[in-house]
Amino acid sequence: MLKSKSLNLDDSDSAGCRTRSGFGRLRAWRRVALLVSPWLVLLLIWSAIRMVSDKYAGLIPSISSVLGQGYELLLDGTLASHWAASTLRVLGGVTLGVLLAIPAGFALGWYAGARRVMTPVLNFFRALPPIALIPLMIVYFGIGEPAKILVLVYAAFFTSVVVLYEGISRIQPIYINVARTLGASERELFVRVILPLALPHVLTASRVALGVGWMTLVASELISAQQGLGSMIQIAASYFQLETIYLGLFSIGFTAMLMDFLLVRLSARLVGWQEQVK
Amino acid sequence: MMTSEREIQFRNVSVRYAGAPNDGWVVRNVSLDLGRGEFVSLIGPSGCGKTTLLKLAAGMSTPTQGSVTLGSQPITAPGPERGVVFQEYGVFPWLSVRGNIEFGLTLAANRRDAAERAVIVDKYLALMGLGDFRDALPNTLSGGMRQRVALARAYAVNPEFLLMDEPFGALDAQTRLVMHDLLLDLQRQEEKSVLLITHSVDEALYLSSKIVLVSARPARITEIIEVPFAYPRDESVRATSEFVRLHAHLRARVMAEYAQQQREDIANTLHPENR
Ligand SMILES: Nc1ncnc2c1ncn2[C@@H]1O[C@H](COP(=O)(O)OP(=O)(O)OP(=O)(O)O)[C@@H](O)[C@H]1O
Numbered sequence A: 001m002l003k004s005k006s007l008n009l010d011d012s013d014s015a016g017c018r019t020r021s022g023f024g025r026l027r028a029w030r031r032v033a034l035l036v037s038p039w040l041v042l043l044l045i046w047s048a049i050r051m052v053s054d055k056y057a058g059l060i061p062s063i064s065s066v067l068g069q070g071y072e073l074l075l076d077g078t079l080a081s082h083w084a085a086s087t088l089r090v091l092g093g094v095t096l097g098v099l100l101a102i103p104a105g106f107a108l109g110w111y112a113g114a115r116r117v118m119t120p121v122l123n124f125f126r127a128l129p130p131i132a133l134i135p136l137m138i139v140y141f142g143i144g145e146p147a148k149i150l151v152l153v154y155a156a157f158f159t160s161v162v163v164l165y166e167g168i169s170r171i172q173p174i175y176i177n178v179a180r181t182l183g184a185s186e187r188e189l190f191v192r193v194i195l196p197l198a199l200p201h202v203l204t205a206s207r208v209a210l211g212v213g214w215m216t217l218v219a220s221e222l223i224s225a226q227q228g229l230g231s232m233i234q235i236a237a238s239y240f241q242l243e244t245i246y247l248g249l250f251s252i253g254f255t256a257m258l259m260d261f262l263l264v265r266l267s268a269r270l271v272g273w274q275e276q277v278k
Numbered sequence B: 001m002m003t004s005e006r007e008i009q010f011r012n013v014s015v016r017y018a019g020a021p022n023d024g025w026v027v028r029n030v031s032l033d034l035g036r037g038e039f040v041s042l043i044g045p046s047g048c049g050k051t052t053l054l055k056l057a058a059g060m061s062t063p064t065q066g067s068v069t070l071g072s073q074p075i076t077a078p079g080p081e082r083g084v085v086f087q088e089y090g091v092f093p094w095l096s097v098r099g100n101i102e103f104g105l106t107l108a109a110n111r112r113d114a115a116e117r118a119v120i121v122d123k124y125l126a127l128m129g130l131g132d133f134r135d136a137l138p139n140t141l142s143g144g145m146r147q148r149v150a151l152a153r154a155y156a157v158n159p160e161f162l163l164m165d166e167p168f169g170a171l172d173a174q175t176r177l178v179m180h181d182l183l184l185d186l187q188r189q190e191e192k193s194v195l196l197i198t199h200s201v202d203e204a205l206y207l208s209s210k211i212v213l214v215s216a217r218p219a220r221i222t223e224i225i226e227v228p229f230a231y232p233r234d235e236s237v238r239a240t241s242e243f244v245r246l247h248a249h250l251r252a253r254v255m256a257e258y259a260q261q262q263r264e265d266i267a268n269t270l271h272p273e274n275r
């Protein structure tokens, strides 16, 4: 824990730190240092492995060569277009999947009977790995963009629907009772009480779905994609361009990280009212 | 001022929950009136069925046997004429103190315009000593403050009846006394018919016009005491010999029932097969 007094030197926000974690109390430069340190360790390990033997050095590109390759692909615009194609796919697929999951999640969260009947079905479909579905997707939907998006919609829907109904079925009846005794109609109850209480679960579901979306991306781009980070990796693999493979992986990882960060910020703003375990 | 003569009436009410002890009977044959302007307190051991009774009046459940009526109509659903302060408060965590207090006033059933709402909210913020916390979110409030928010929220819609389930349970003894006077003050300004659940003999005696003693589970009424002190009351009532006498009498009765409930709960725990 970073709660010790010695670290709590921040003068600017110590007054308002009652609900902040130890990390939030650190000085800015310490915060940056802490955030950067695990990455430095990873880079160190990476370089160290290369130094162990020439064999490894041949199989693992150097950091500078990956960066160099990245710089080149940035200059000629290919990285940007691959990145944009993948990001749009993930955003589109995950948005559609979560939007479909919201009404389904509400229905299943609200009606215990429906939940009992549907849970096994959902678990059946949830367990099917997207990559195993691709042959069928190609048979039924061809090799165009819809098939790729659909794989992502599938993955996003089945992961988020479970998070949603689990959360919604646990909404505390006390709030519903209070609203009713204050005169809320069924519609007002839904809009003014159920929706705000469901919002944290929608955000959590989106977060999980976004992660799964990026994980599914490469599979979806197996459907003869010309553009996209996944296809970039696959094409590079057939030419043994290790730098480009690493570059693709980093692009996926960092974009997913950034999106998650933004979602967490959005959540903090929208549902900061939640009681939190620090 | 509302002056309807409606009463909430419990008539031979019994409630049974599948799986509860005593063959599932939690309330047995309770008859009780909550008349206009009355302040009725229920005292009984923990787990005896007090909240169950209050939920019937609130319309959140219906009796297994007997009837609960409001002005001769059976109570089947909650309504804004019956305000409830719940044992767990249920302060909406996503709304500020202000948003909580005015919640009922923004619903179609009690809609007021923004200016009227502001007046009402300010009044209760001041009364409850929450003025500095108008925009605070509940997760930054103490338990006692949340309880006051719940109380203000119930009062804001100006219900005819106020059903309160241990509303001061989370307060320290001093704040409790302050809240008692606040409640008496509110009663003087806008008289409501109150059903109060409490474990405190002092609280019941100081506030109520009638005290109902409830037995160990299943809840039955063992004694009804008309409290002889006239309103408005103040601290000096507590020093009267009548108060002291009634306090001692009630305490003895209450202690006996509480002990009985404890014995039963322990016996049920040790010998679940006899339940
Ligand atoms: N929904 C339910 N299903 C089954 N049993 C219930 C249910 N609600 C309450 N009970 C049982 O009914 C009994 C009375 O509960 P109730 O909440 O009315 O007690 P209480 O008098 O309000 O207690 P306390 O003073 O602790 O709040 C308890 O034994 C409880 O276990």
Ligand SMILES: [Mg+2]
Residues within 6 Å of the ligand: B050, B051, B052, B087, B165
């Ligand atoms: Mg209770």
